[in-house]
Each structure stands twice: as C-alpha cells, then as structure tokens.
Amino acid sequence: MPLNIAILASGSGSNAQAMIDKAAAGVLDVNICCIVCNRPGAGVIERARKAGVTCVVLDHEEFADRESYDREVVQTLQEHGTQLVVLAGYMRMLSTAFLDAFSGRVINIHPALLPSFPGVHGGVDACEYGVKISGCTVHFVEEKMDSGPVIIQAAVPVNPDEEVDDLMQRIHAMEHRIYPQAIQWFAQNRINVWGREVHVAPGKAKTVAPDGPWLVWPPLEEGF
Numbered sequence: 320m321p322l323n324i325a326i327l328a329s330g331s332g333s334n335a336q337a338m339i340d341k342a343a344a345g346v347l348d349v350n351i352c353c354i355v356c357n358r359p360g361a362g363v364i365e366r367a368r369k370a371g372v373t374c375v376v377l378d379h380e381e382f383a384d385r386e387s388y389d390r391e392v393v394q395t396l397q398e399h400g401t402q403l404v405v406l407a408g409y410m411r412m413l414s415t416a417f418l419d420a421f422s423g424r425v426i427n428i429h430p431a432l433l434p435s436f437p438g439v440h441g442g443v444d445a446c447e448y449g450v451k452i453s454g455c456t457v458h459f460v461e462e463k464m465d466s467g468p469v470i471i472q473a474a475v476p477v478n479p480d481e482e483v484d485d486l487m488q489r490i491h492a493m494e495h496r497i498y499p500q501a502i503q504w505f506a507q508n509r510i511n512v513w514g515r516e517v518h519v520a521p522g523k524a525k526t527v528a529p530d531g532p533w534l535v536w537p538p539l540e541e542g543f
Contacts, residue, residue, distance in 0.1 A: 322348060323403070324338075324350070324352065325396045326354045327356075329358050329408055331361070331408070332366045332367075333495065338405070346503070353374070354373070355374075355377060356375070357409070357410075364376060377395070379411065386416055389414040389416055393420045404421050404425040425460040426458065427457070427465075428457050437465035441465070446477065452477065470504075470517050470519075471497045471500060474535075509521075524541050
C-alpha cells in the first residue's frame with residue numbers, strides 16, 4: 320500500500336511539486352492525502368488544485384496561539400489518514416502537541432548543510448559567510464529548529480563570485496531530488512534511527528552516479 324503523506328507548505332510549493340510529479344510518474348510510492356497551507360493565496364494552493372490534490376487552507380492568523388493552530392492541523396491530518404508529515408517550505412515552528420501526535424514521523428528540508436547555518440535564512444547565511452561548499456539536508460523534526468537527525472544531504476560547490484540567487488537555484492534543484500528520495504525510503508520502511516544516527520537499509524534499486532560536481536549521501540537511487 321502507498322504511504323499516506325501530508326505536505327505542509329507556506330509558499331510557492333516547488334518541493335511539493337517535485338513530490339507530486341514523482342508520485343504521478345510512479346517513482347514515489349506514496350499517496351499525497353492532503354496539503355495544508357497556512358497562508359491564503361500561496362502558490363502551493365494552485366499547484367494542489369492543478370494536481371487534483373486536496374488542499375486545506377488554515378490561516379494561522381485566525382487562531383489564538385501556536386498550539387491551538389497546531390491542534391487544528393493535527394486533527395486535519397489525522398482525518399486524512401496521514402502516516403508521514405512532510406514540511407516543504409513551511410514557515411512555522413511545530414509545537415510539542417504536534418510532534419507528540421506524529422512522533423518520529425515529521426521530516427523537513429533545509430537549504431544548508433546542517434548542523435551549520437540553521438534557521439530560516441540558512442542558505443543565504445552560508446553564502447554570505449563565504450563557504451566553498453553548501454547544499455541541503457533532509458532531517459527529522461524536533462522542537463529545536465533544524466536539530467533533528469539527518470537522513471540525507473547533498474553538497475553543492477559555491478562558484479567564485481556567484482550570486483546568492485544562482486546558488487540557491489542549484490541547491491533547490493538538489494532539494495527536489497533528495498527530498499523525494501528520503502520519502503521513498505520511508506515508503507519502503509527502510510529508515511532506522513539509532514540515537515542521532517539514521518541508517519537506510521539496502522534496497523533493490525540501483526544507485527546512480529552524481530551528474531555534477533557534488534556529493535549526495537546516502538547515494539540517490541534510480542528515478543531520483
């Protein structure tokens with residue numbers, strides 16, 4: 320049976336689109352049971368409509384506090400049979416109540432190589448710091464921002480005199496590959512967490528060689 324995933328998003332939804340496309344292509348063994356967006360008018364809403372995916376818009380400004388909002392989101396996700404919660408540009412910290420409801424089943428993508436440069440401006444911070452290698456990280460979500468165990472990372476070289484927007488475009492391109500890959504490992508029940516170490520059990524798919532001057536670990540498999 321496909322894994323029921325729910326996507327939480329606040330913006331344009333490019334990572335959500337990557338998941339929609341991979342699922343439609345039969346590469347990603349999931350059912351996107353719903354998308355929850357906290358910002359009316361966000362681009363991800365139109366993406367969901369075009370894909371025929373249920374989208375629930377819950378404006379966080381209409382709730383008294385973070386916990387009351389999260390309780391409503393949790394109820395929505397449970398009603399849709401969510402098994403894995405996928406944060407895709409979701410610009411809100413999750414409360415204890417939310418994380419307790421989906422313990423070990425919430426993941427996020429971050430546009431930098433954690434634990435370096437956490438926070439909402441991680442990608443820009445890394446570039447402004449002058450790093451030579453940046454990238455992106457898929458990780459489990461804990462109460463502390465960007466602190467959960469790492470599932471997969473992609474390293475992207477920073478070109479001399481490169482504009483931040485150009486670097487971020489290349490990082491986002493890798494996000495759209497490693498995030499669906501991490502979700503597929505979940506769908507195949509291949510992820511094991513021992514303390515802070517995340518181990519991916521071997522699968523049947525062949526791994527693919529990197530098609531650029533970067534490193535992805537664990538390696539991507541065919542289709543990603």
